Structures are given as C-alpha cells and as structure tokens.
Amino acid sequence: MRALHLKLLRDVGKMKGQMIAVSLIMACGLTMLIMTRSLIQSVESTRNAYYERYHFADLFCDLKRAPNAIGNRLAQIPGVAAVDTRVVGRMTLNLPGLAEPADGLIHSLPEGRPSQLNLLFLRRGRLPETGSRNEVAVGEAFAKAHGFEPGHEIAAVIHGAKQRLTIVGIVLSPEFVFESRPGETLPDNRRFGVFWMNERELATAFQLSGAFNNVLVDVAPGQQPAPVMAELDRVLAPYGGLIAYTRKDHASASRLNDELRVLHGLSIAFPTVFLSIAAFMTSAMLTRLIRLQREQIAQLKAFGYSSRQVGSHYLQFALVIVLIGLSTGTVAGMWFGGNVVSVYKRFFQFPALTFHPDISAIGLALLVSSGAAFAGVIGTVRQVMRLPPAEAMRPEPPAEYRTSLLERLGLGKLASPAFRMILRNIERRPAQALFTALGLALATGIPVVPGAIRDGIQFILNFQWDYAQRQDITLGLLEPGSASALSDIQHLPGVLSAEPFRSVPARLRFGHISRKLGVIGLPRDATLNRVLNEHGRPITLPPHGLLVSAKLAEILGAKVGDNITLEIQEGKRPRLEAPIHGVLTDFAGLAAYMDLEALHRLMREGSTVSGAYLSVDSSRLTDFLSRVKECPRIASMAVKDAVRGSFQKSTAEMIGMIQGLYFSFSIVVAFGVVYNSARIALSERSRDLATLRVIGFTHREVVGLMVGEIALLTLVALPFGLGIGSLLASGIIHTASTESVRLPLVLTSRTYATAVLIVLTSAVISCGVVSRRIRHLDLLAVLKSTE
Amino acid sequence: MPAATPEPQPNSSSPPEDGRKPLFSARGLEKVYTSGAGEVRALNGVDLDLYPGELVVLLGASGSGKSTLLNNLGGLDLPSAGTLTYQGRDLAHADEDTLTRFRRDSVGFVFQFYNLIPSLTARENVALITEIARNPMTPEAALALVDLADRMDHFPSQMSGGQQQRVAIARAIAKRPEVLLCDEPTGALDVKTGITVLEAIEHVNRNLGTLTVLITHNATIADMADRVVRLSDGKIVDIQRNPNRRSVRSLVW
Structure with missing residues (x-):
C-alpha cells in the first residue's frame, strides 16, 4: 500500500488550496465546538468544585430582624443540613479618585462558631480577627478595580455612621462569583463592592445586636427544597421574612447559569451548520477528483487492487481534510477559549479559572467531522468501488447540457451566450x-x-x-423617609428637579406562578424616570392596577386585564388583587410599577419615599457629590x-x-x-x-x-x-x-x-x-x- | 511518411508566380523548450513564407515541430529566436494583448478534439466569436457554409464527431479570418467523416480565399494542398509545390 500512500500524498499536495479551504470551514465548526464545550466544562467543573468546597448554600432568605435563637429553630426544620444566620446590609463608600460615592454589601462573619456556608476563599491577607474593630475583608473584583491591598483604609458610611475601615484580606465568595449589585447585567467593580466584617461589630452598626437579618440554608442530600422553603417562610414571617429562594433565583448563580445556557446553544448550532457546508464541499471536491482519475482507478483495479482498497484510498482524502480541520479547530478553539476565559475572569470571580481543553470534545469533534466528511463522500466512493475497470478506461461521456429555464420560458433572447453558459452550468x-x-x-x-x-x-x-x-442621578435612602426627606434632597446643591419613588419588596402571584421583586411607586406625571411602551411612548400610570414588564407578564402567563395577587413583604404585609393595566418595554430585570399614591394607600402610609430621581445642574455636580458623600442617610447613588x-x-x-x-x-x-x-x-x-x-x-x-x-x-x-x-x-x-x-x-x-x-x-x-x-x-x- | 533527410534547407521563401506579398514570413525561427530533462529544440531555424489564399499542409513525424510551428504562427506561443512577421508586423516579440488581438481578428483555429463549449448550442458556439469579431458573418451563414444549417440548435453532446468538427470550422471562419490553422482536424474521425470535414475546409479556402495551414499525419491529404511542407527535427526538409491540386472528393486513402 505504500505506493497508494505516495499517490495520496502527491494528490493532496496538488489540491492543497482546496483541501485547506474545506478544512478551514470544518475548522470553524470544530473551533466553536471545542471552544464552547471546553468552556462549559471548565466553568462548570470549576463552579461545581467551588460551590461544593466552599459550601455554597441551597436556600437564601432575607428578613427584617430575628433573634439569634431562631437560628436553632431553623436548624430543626426537617430536610435542613446546615443553617447560617448573619447580618447583611448596604453601605456607602467615599473613595479617592471617584467623584460619586460607591456602595457595597457588607456581611457578618460568625464569631465564636465556625462559618458553615458560603465560606470565603482568602486570596491575600487574613480574615478580620475575633473582637477586632473596623477590620474588613473585601471582594477581589472591587479590590482589583481600585488597587486595594491588605493594610489600605477606606472611608465608609454604615447605617448612617461614618467609619474608617481597614482592609485586612482580599477574598472571594461562592455567592459573588458575579460580583455586582443584584439584578445588574454587567459588574461595575469600581462602584460596587462586597465586604465581610465581624458579626458583633456589624450587628451593632445595624442595630441588630443579638439578631440576624439573613439566612443561608443547606438542604440535606436527597431532600426537596420546596417544603423546607415553605417552613422557612412560615417560621420567619413574624420576623419580617421575605420569601426564601433557591440558587435558581440567586443573582450571581443565575447569571452564571444564563451564560452556560448560551454556550450550550452555541455548541450545537454552529458546528452543525459549518460541518454541513464542509461535508458538501468535501463531496464536491472528491467527486471532481474521482472523475478526473477514472482511468487511474481503472488501472489500479486492472492491476489487482480490490474495490475496497481503491475505495479506502479515496476515503483517505476525506480523512486528510478531517485531520487538518481537527488540528486547526483544536488550536483555534483553545486559543479563542483561552481568550474568552480571560474575559470571563473579569466578569466571574473564581479562586482559579483556567481553560481546560475538553478532551472528550476533541473526540466528539473527530467523530462528527469524520461523520460529516464521510457522509459527504460515501456515495462517490461507492461509485468508484462499483466502477468496472473496462468502463473506467474509457473517458467519461461528454457533459450533457440543455437549455436553461429562462430559455424554455422564451426569454433566452435576453441572455448573451456567455450568460447562457452560466445559467446552463448552474442548472446542470x-x-x-x-x-x-x-x-x-x-x-x-x-x-x-x-x-x-x-x-x-x-x-x-x-x-x-x-x-x-432621563434623570442624571438616582438616590436611594437607607430607610424609607418622609416628605421632609424629599425636601432635603431637593435642597441639595445643584438639584434642578427631584421626583420621589417608593420601592417595596413584594411577591407577585398569578395562578401558581410567582416572582419576587420590588414594586415601584412613581408619581403619575413623572417626567424623569418614565415608564415606556414598546413604541417608546410614556404610559401614564393608572390610579389602580399595575404596569409590568412584558417579560414578567410572559413568565406569569398573565395578560393585560388579568388580576394578579400582590403580596407586599414590608410593613403590615398587605395583600392586594390588582389588574395588569399595561405592559412596558424594558430590557433588564423584572419590574412592576404602581401609581405612587395608590402604593401609599395600600401601605397605609403618608408620603413615604425610598429615594428620588434627580436632574442636577452639571456645573454644580461636584458640589452636589461632595455633599452627598457627607450624607449618612443615603444608601446608594447611581450617576447615569x-x-x-x-x-x-x-x-x-x-x-x-x-x-x-x-x-x-x-x-x-x-x-x-x-x-x-x-x-x-x-x-x-x-x-x-x-x-x-x-x-x-x-x-x-x-x-x-x-x-x-x-x-x-x-x-x-x-x-x-x-x-x-x-x-x-x-x-x-x-x-x-x-x-x-x-x-x-x-x-x-x-x-x-x-x-x-x-x-x-x-x-x-x-x-x-x-x-x-x-x-x-x-x-x-x-x-x-x-x- | 517519407524519411527525414538531413539535406540543406531548401529555399522556401521564393515568391509564387503571381508575385503576391507573403502573409507570414519566418526567418531563422527557433523554439527551445527547457524542461527538467534539459533543452528540447522544437524548431531549429525555420525559413518559411505563407501567401494569401493558399492551402499548405505540414507533414512530419511526432516531435518534428509542426505543432510548434503552427502555434507560433497562430500567436499561441513565442519563438526563442529568429523573426516572424504577419503582414509585416512583428509577432516574435508581441505582448500578450497584441497576440490576443491578433488571434481574435485574424486567425481561426480548428483542433483535433473540436473544443466546443459543451454548454452552448452550435449556433451559440459560433455566436461566441461573432460577438467579439470586427467584421463577422452571421452564425447562421457560417454554419450554412459547413452544411449544418439544420443542426444549429443542437448541443455538442447531441452531435456526431464530424458534425462537431464542422461546427468548430464554422466557429473558426465566422469572423472571416485571413488565416485558418487546423491541427490534425481529422485525427479523431473516421475516413468518411474526415472527408466531410476536409471538404468544409477546402470550401472555405476556395471560396473565401483564406490562407489555410493544415497539420496531418496522413500523406494522402497532402494531395489537396497547394504546397506540402515536410518537417523533421525542427527543420523544413522539403517543400513541394502541387501543380495539380486535387479535390478532397478524389482523394483515396
């Protein structure tokens, strides 16, 4: 068989341009296949190991305030393997080099008992020591964005009190793989960070001594989470418990899941398309080659080569294409995959995320690409095998042509001979x-x-x-404030106009489907933050009923006119049946809006506000920002x-x-x-x-x-x-x-x-x-x- | 086929009796191909004049240089040395564009294997030329000249070899060329079909006065020529004038 191999080698050399062209198209599909599958494997295995090793919780629940003793009751709930209770709160930061205040989430670290869930990975430095003061560990993405190292100090306002915090450690947490404000699409690591502090100190700062406002639960293996969640909700309801949720609704975990879902889609769609094209091209190329080599085929057979030997010789051309495609695709897949991983590293925080080529993906790539190539050529190769040597010795009969459709329709006069050649070639x-x-x-x-x-x-x-x-700035208050709070905001320097908003956590339920989100009350004649329909026109808020994101309506399976149940999770926890008055176009998160006064009436409160949208005179922005930084009641601020x-x-x-x-x-x-x-x-x-x-x-x-x-x-x-x-x-x-x-x-x-x-x-x-x-x-x- | 004799080259440049000017004039024409094995001297000092209206047959064994000579005359190839003029214009040093224009305007080719475009009908194969030529006849007229008026809308695959070759002749003459170059036009045909093809060529030569140069292995065909040029080893070894040119129909082989 050595001579046949030489022939293969020389023929391939002569057709190298075409072979490479087909191989490259195949390589595109394989690049995508190897890249996406390797990425999925790399991210999934890293994530699973991280979640497992650092005991990422299964269930999460926020509440107003519960005494620490309740933690024991939670641990007794059947199906619960472990419970961690902690204090979590928002804080604002006054950072050098940043005109506007940044904000963050600060979590307590247990003292006198070990952390059981959502353990921290310590990148550098140490964790805050028991009994220490003003020591914090900080999330790596935020630290990196500012160049913070252990030993650096930052100025913060926690629950209205100014504090200087000393960074003692740079850490990572499985609950902040995607380190961003909940619900945000992309992380803004300069303006948002996550922190950990000793429990006693933080509880004191939030006036929660001896109490907690956040629960993490690990469900025992083999147990269903739903009954555990129901029991959690029941036990915590008297303590202002919001609804418990699973990893599926966890901001960071679900963002990571979304990314993996996209990769899964790409890993199937692209390779399929590219490989089909490559299969056809291989077929066209080999069919042509075999036509040119009819006489050689006949001679080989006349010399005594079996049909199988000749057939396999031509199959080897396809194999060469597959091998070139596979090696190019593997190299390109790894290269692109490596690049994607380095982008992922900026968005997703893992102790170590490295690109691991998925060997099985390369095997799969070999399988599908040879499958595609062989499927493309098998018909032609079988013709070769069936070709009787005597017949093959004769040159192929001349190509037969006929008049093209255009001419059969009587429009041939319109075409020049050259154009007719083109049409007939295509039709042939x-x-x-x-x-x-x-x-x-x-x-x-x-x-x-x-x-x-x-x-x-x-x-x-x-x-x-x-x-x-259309606002320049959105301000969020630490605690809902009265009308005077709005007036204070209006009197900040440079404020041209201010529109209040009220946000209350709620569960929206339609049938047996529900979602938790913040219902936002806006003034009916809002001009800054406006609710728009799909045509970009403002919708006036109805005196009764809700305007919801089109996506929320879709998830709930509700349409305009349907009554949905609104279960408010704050204050007296009122319930309300309200009609969907309209759907609005928005592109991030799920939202439900109400008329501000209607929301006040529902909450049985005066003109309480959660914050305000502001239009600020740009020439006085610096004044405005420096005043806001001094303002302890402000929990968050977003400069558009x-x-x-x-x-x-x-x-x-x-x-x-x-x-x-x-x-x-x-x-x-x-x-x-x-x-x-x-x-x-x-x-x-x-x-x-x-x-x-x-x-x-x-x-x-x-x-x-x-x-x-x-x-x-x-x-x-x-x-x-x-x-x-x-x-x-x-x-x-x-x-x-x-x-x-x-x-x-x-x-x-x-x-x-x-x-x-x-x-x-x-x-x-x-x-x-x-x-x-x-x-x-x-x-x-x-x-x-x-x- | 007569054996090549290493005699001194006869004087082939003498004008015919009527004193017309030659169309082609070659002096000391040489063509050397360099291949991996070394040099091949395909033409080795050819002197030849060709006159309007005559029918010249080139005879010679394989490798004698007749195809190379024809290719040089037709502007398909350039000589390595010597001079070659057409109507006084230099062909030996012409560039690609000049040669293309020369072929387009002045030369008609007929090949052994017809070389029709399979995707075009007989009429369209001829139209391909009439569309780019300066002073063509209609495709219909050209096909009528070769007696194919009733086959005009057939594709090559629907015609016999002889018919295909006649379409090729019609295609070659439709532009009213001054020169018709035929490289073994009957080589792929049986005797009977070959005669119809030669008749068509003779018809064109007689009636249109086209200088016709015809390569053949068949010495009998030489009887239809005005002159017979024999080549051997890249040289002209003999030129015979045929005082009684015979018609194709009277040839016997």
Missing part, C-alpha cells in the same frame, strides 16, 4: 450551485449576529438612558453617565471579541466556498476556457465568464444570507435573553452593509487568486488532450 449541477449559494448565504448571515448584538446594546443604552431614565460609561467599556471589549470571531468565520466560509467552487469550475472547464483564450478572448473576458457564475450565485445568496443572518441573530438573542437581561433585535443597514461587504471582498479576493491560474493555463497542453 443544481446541488453544487445550491450549496455554493447556501455557503455564501451563511457567510453573509454570520456577521449579522455581532452587528445585531452591538446595535441591540446601543439601542438599550439609548432607550434606557435617553428616553426612559458613570453607569453608562462603565457599561459601554465592559461591553465594547466583549463585542470586539465576538465580532472578531464571527467576522473570521464569515471570511473563512466566503473565501473557502468561492475558492473551492471556482477551482472545481476551473478544473471542469479549463479546456473551454483555454479554447476561448485561443480563439481570441482576452484574459479578462475569460475570467469574467468563470467568475460570472459565482457572481450570480453570490448575488442570489446575499439577500437570503441577510435573511438567514437575521434569523440567526434573532435565535441567538432569544437564547441569550433571560430575566436579568434582554436584548432587542435591532437590525440596521450598517450591519447588513458590513456583512455584504465582508462576503463580497472575500469572494473577490478568492476569485482573484483563482483567476491568476487562468493566466497560467497551459493553452497548448489543454488543447492537445481530451481531458
């Missing part, structure tokens, strides 16, 4: 034309995806921050421009990477499909083209004839490609849309134009490479032989 091999067009359509569709993501994000930025939230800037910065890099990946794929596919198709056309028609050159056609005219067919297919493919791209973008955006963030599908002419430009440029360059071969066509040799 419809499958080849179809797959070439399909490949080009796919190449056109791919770059639409990152364009849609980029424009979707831009749309959100504009919609959210130019139309809906800063939030927007941080969001843009975080997304820009991500979009850049997605774009790089998708654009590369598109170029590879467009270039490869055109190159392969042009090379096959050239090989099939080199005789025709040489004849035309001999009888007086110029190089340019001959190139035009050959390129014409591809140009026509490209022109047909482009609109379909934009359609496919729109569907692809819609699918991916739909997969990536979750309760925490939803991208709208925004398709702009810029996106379409970019896609068309990428494909046209790749196609033109590819045609250029092949057309150089026409110049070097050996006219004399081609004319002397009969193929």
Whole structure:
C-alpha cells in the first residue's frame, strides 16, 4: 500500500488550496465546538468544585430582624443540613479618585462558631480577627478595580455612621462569583463592592445586636427544597421574612447559569451548520477528483487492487481534510477559549479559572467531522468501488447540457451566450450551485449576529438612558423617609428637579406562578424616570392596577386585564388583587410599577419615599457629590453617565471579541466556498476556457465568464444570507435573553452593509487568486488532450 | 511518411508566380523548450513564407515541430529566436494583448478534439466569436457554409464527431479570418467523416480565399494542398509545390 500512500500524498499536495479551504470551514465548526464545550466544562467543573468546597448554600432568605435563637429553630426544620444566620446590609463608600460615592454589601462573619456556608476563599491577607474593630475583608473584583491591598483604609458610611475601615484580606465568595449589585447585567467593580466584617461589630452598626437579618440554608442530600422553603417562610414571617429562594433565583448563580445556557446553544448550532457546508464541499471536491482519475482507478483495479482498497484510498482524502480541520479547530478553539476565559475572569470571580481543553470534545469533534466528511463522500466512493475497470478506461461521456429555464420560458433572447453558459452550468449541477449559494448565504448571515448584538446594546443604552431614565442621578435612602426627606434632597446643591419613588419588596402571584421583586411607586406625571411602551411612548400610570414588564407578564402567563395577587413583604404585609393595566418595554430585570399614591394607600402610609430621581445642574455636580458623600442617610447613588460609561467599556471589549470571531468565520466560509467552487469550475472547464483564450478572448473576458457564475450565485445568496443572518441573530438573542437581561433585535443597514461587504471582498479576493491560474493555463497542453 | 533527410534547407521563401506579398514570413525561427530533462529544440531555424489564399499542409513525424510551428504562427506561443512577421508586423516579440488581438481578428483555429463549449448550442458556439469579431458573418451563414444549417440548435453532446468538427470550422471562419490553422482536424474521425470535414475546409479556402495551414499525419491529404511542407527535427526538409491540386472528393486513402 505504500505506493497508494505516495499517490495520496502527491494528490493532496496538488489540491492543497482546496483541501485547506474545506478544512478551514470544518475548522470553524470544530473551533466553536471545542471552544464552547471546553468552556462549559471548565466553568462548570470549576463552579461545581467551588460551590461544593466552599459550601455554597441551597436556600437564601432575607428578613427584617430575628433573634439569634431562631437560628436553632431553623436548624430543626426537617430536610435542613446546615443553617447560617448573619447580618447583611448596604453601605456607602467615599473613595479617592471617584467623584460619586460607591456602595457595597457588607456581611457578618460568625464569631465564636465556625462559618458553615458560603465560606470565603482568602486570596491575600487574613480574615478580620475575633473582637477586632473596623477590620474588613473585601471582594477581589472591587479590590482589583481600585488597587486595594491588605493594610489600605477606606472611608465608609454604615447605617448612617461614618467609619474608617481597614482592609485586612482580599477574598472571594461562592455567592459573588458575579460580583455586582443584584439584578445588574454587567459588574461595575469600581462602584460596587462586597465586604465581610465581624458579626458583633456589624450587628451593632445595624442595630441588630443579638439578631440576624439573613439566612443561608443547606438542604440535606436527597431532600426537596420546596417544603423546607415553605417552613422557612412560615417560621420567619413574624420576623419580617421575605420569601426564601433557591440558587435558581440567586443573582450571581443565575447569571452564571444564563451564560452556560448560551454556550450550550452555541455548541450545537454552529458546528452543525459549518460541518454541513464542509461535508458538501468535501463531496464536491472528491467527486471532481474521482472523475478526473477514472482511468487511474481503472488501472489500479486492472492491476489487482480490490474495490475496497481503491475505495479506502479515496476515503483517505476525506480523512486528510478531517485531520487538518481537527488540528486547526483544536488550536483555534483553545486559543479563542483561552481568550474568552480571560474575559470571563473579569466578569466571574473564581479562586482559579483556567481553560481546560475538553478532551472528550476533541473526540466528539473527530467523530462528527469524520461523520460529516464521510457522509459527504460515501456515495462517490461507492461509485468508484462499483466502477468496472473496462468502463473506467474509457473517458467519461461528454457533459450533457440543455437549455436553461429562462430559455424554455422564451426569454433566452435576453441572455448573451456567455450568460447562457452560466445559467446552463448552474442548472446542470443544481446541488453544487445550491450549496455554493447556501455557503455564501451563511457567510453573509454570520456577521449579522455581532452587528445585531452591538446595535441591540446601543439601542438599550439609548432607550434606557435617553428616553426612559432621563434623570442624571438616582438616590436611594437607607430607610424609607418622609416628605421632609424629599425636601432635603431637593435642597441639595445643584438639584434642578427631584421626583420621589417608593420601592417595596413584594411577591407577585398569578395562578401558581410567582416572582419576587420590588414594586415601584412613581408619581403619575413623572417626567424623569418614565415608564415606556414598546413604541417608546410614556404610559401614564393608572390610579389602580399595575404596569409590568412584558417579560414578567410572559413568565406569569398573565395578560393585560388579568388580576394578579400582590403580596407586599414590608410593613403590615398587605395583600392586594390588582389588574395588569399595561405592559412596558424594558430590557433588564423584572419590574412592576404602581401609581405612587395608590402604593401609599395600600401601605397605609403618608408620603413615604425610598429615594428620588434627580436632574442636577452639571456645573454644580461636584458640589452636589461632595455633599452627598457627607450624607449618612443615603444608601446608594447611581450617576447615569458613570453607569453608562462603565457599561459601554465592559461591553465594547466583549463585542470586539465576538465580532472578531464571527467576522473570521464569515471570511473563512466566503473565501473557502468561492475558492473551492471556482477551482472545481476551473478544473471542469479549463479546456473551454483555454479554447476561448485561443480563439481570441482576452484574459479578462475569460475570467469574467468563470467568475460570472459565482457572481450570480453570490448575488442570489446575499439577500437570503441577510435573511438567514437575521434569523440567526434573532435565535441567538432569544437564547441569550433571560430575566436579568434582554436584548432587542435591532437590525440596521450598517450591519447588513458590513456583512455584504465582508462576503463580497472575500469572494473577490478568492476569485482573484483563482483567476491568476487562468493566466497560467497551459493553452497548448489543454488543447492537445481530451481531458 | 517519407524519411527525414538531413539535406540543406531548401529555399522556401521564393515568391509564387503571381508575385503576391507573403502573409507570414519566418526567418531563422527557433523554439527551445527547457524542461527538467534539459533543452528540447522544437524548431531549429525555420525559413518559411505563407501567401494569401493558399492551402499548405505540414507533414512530419511526432516531435518534428509542426505543432510548434503552427502555434507560433497562430500567436499561441513565442519563438526563442529568429523573426516572424504577419503582414509585416512583428509577432516574435508581441505582448500578450497584441497576440490576443491578433488571434481574435485574424486567425481561426480548428483542433483535433473540436473544443466546443459543451454548454452552448452550435449556433451559440459560433455566436461566441461573432460577438467579439470586427467584421463577422452571421452564425447562421457560417454554419450554412459547413452544411449544418439544420443542426444549429443542437448541443455538442447531441452531435456526431464530424458534425462537431464542422461546427468548430464554422466557429473558426465566422469572423472571416485571413488565416485558418487546423491541427490534425481529422485525427479523431473516421475516413468518411474526415472527408466531410476536409471538404468544409477546402470550401472555405476556395471560396473565401483564406490562407489555410493544415497539420496531418496522413500523406494522402497532402494531395489537396497547394504546397506540402515536410518537417523533421525542427527543420523544413522539403517543400513541394502541387501543380495539380486535387479535390478532397478524389482523394483515396
């Protein structure tokens, strides 16, 4: 078999351009497969080990205040394996180099008993010592964003009291893998941090000595969480307990789950599409090769090689493609995967997140790619095996053509002979034309995806921050305040106007589905933070009833006019049946709005406010910020421009990477499909083209004839490609849309134009490479032989 | 086939009796191919004049240089040394564009294997040329000249070899070329079909006055020529003038 191997090697050498083109398209699919599956494996295994080793809780519950003794009762609940009670609260920070105050969540560390759940991973330094004062451990993402190290001091306001805190350790916690304010899409590590402090000191600061306001529960293996949650809710209700929730509703855990879900989707969709195209191209290439080598095949058989040996020889061509594709795909998959991991590291905080190539994914890649390639060529190879040697010795009968559809319709007069050649060639091999067009359509569709993501994000930025939230600053109070609090805010320097809001935690229930969220009361004639419908028009708040996110209505299965149950989790915990008056368009989280006065009436309170939306004179912003930093009652503040800037910065890099990946794929596919198709056309028609050159056609005219067919297919493919791209973008955006963030599908002419430009440029360059071969066509040799 | 004799090259440049100017004029024409094995001297000092309207047959064994000579005349290849002019214009040093224009305007080719475009009908194969030529006849007229008026809308795969070759001749002459170059046009055909093809070539030569150069292995065919040029080892070894040119129909082989 050595001679056959030599033949394989030399034939491969002669066809290397085409082999590489097909291999690269295969490699795109394998890159995606290996990258996504390795990422899933890396993140999942790291996460599972982290959660397990650091005892990430199964259930979580916030409450107003319960004496520590209640902790024992919770531990008695059947199905509970471990309980940790702790104090958790918000604090504001006055940081050097940051004009506006930052805020954070501070958690207690048990003293005199070991932590059982949500254990901390200590990166550097130590944990606060028992009995120490003003010592905190700080989350790594925030510390990194500010360059904080153990020994640094920061100025904080905890529950209205100013304190200087000393950082003693940099830590990570399984409950803050995604270290951000609950519900936020992207972390803003400069303006939000997480902290841990000794229990006694923190409880004193929050006036919760001997009590707790947060519970972590570990459910015993094999036990159902639902009965445990019901019992938790029952026991904690008298202590202002909010509803217990699982990891599924945990901000950090669910954000990580969303990411993995997107990866799972990509790991199936992309490889399928790329490998189908590669399979077809392998088939077209090998069919052509076998046609050219008919006589060689006959000779091999005449010499005594068995049909199986000859068949397996041609299968090895497919194997070579698979091997090149697999090795390229593996290298590219690891490279992109490594890059994605380094982006993940910025968003997801793990003690150690390293990219582990999923060996089984490479095995799977080998399996599916050889499956695809062999499926593509098996028909052709079987023809070879069946070919009787005597018949194969004779040259193939001449190609048969017939008039094209256009001519059969009587429109032939419209077409020049050259154009008729093109049409008849396409009609003669419809499958080849179809797959070439399909490949080009796919190449056109791919770059639409990152364009849609980029424009979707831009749309959100504009919609959210130019139309809906027109305030400059959002202030949140530590504790709900009275009308005088609003008046104080209005009198801060530079405040042009202030609109109050009231936020109360609640459970919304429709049928047996419920969600917990903050119901927000807004003044009916709000002009700063406005509630908008899907057309971007403000909706006036009804005197009764609710306006809810379209996504919330979808989750609850409720529609406008349905009565939903509102269970308020604050004050006297009133319940209310209220109709959904309308749905609103928003893109992050779930929201429910009520008329502010209606909410006051429901809560049986005066004009209580939770905070205010402000419009601030930009020339006095510095004054305003320095006053706010001194203000102990303010728990949180969001400066719109800063939030927007941080969001843009975080997304820009991500979009850049997605774009790089998708654009590369598109170029590879467009270039490869055109190159392969042009090379096959050239090989099939080199005789025709040489004849035309001999009888007086110029190089340019001959190139035009050959390129014409591809140009026509490209022109047909482009609109379909934009359609496919729109569907692809819609699918991916739909997969990536979750309760925490939803991208709208925004398709702009810029996106379409970019896609068309990428494909046209790749196609033109590819045609250029092949057309150089026409110049070097050996006219004399081609004319002397009969193929 | 006569054996090549290493005689001094006969004077082939003498004008015919009527004193017309030659269309092609070659002096000391050489063509050297360099291949991996070394140099191959395909033409080794050819002197030849070709005149309007005559029918010249090139005879010679394989490798004697007749195809190389034809390719040089047709502007498909450039000589390594010597001069070659067409109507006084230099062909030996012409660039690619000039050669393409020369082929497009002045030369018609007929090949052994027809080289029709399989995706075009007979009429369209001819139209391919008439669309780019300066002063063409209609495809229909060209096909009528080769007696194929009733096969115009057939594809190559629907025609016999002889019919395909006649389409190729129609394609070659539709532009009204000054020169018709035929490289073994009957090589792939049986005798009967070969005769119909040669008749078509003869018809064109007689009626349109096209200089026709025809390569063949078949010495009998030489009887239809005005002149017979024999080549051996890249040299002209003999030129015979045929005082009584015979019609194709009277040839016997």
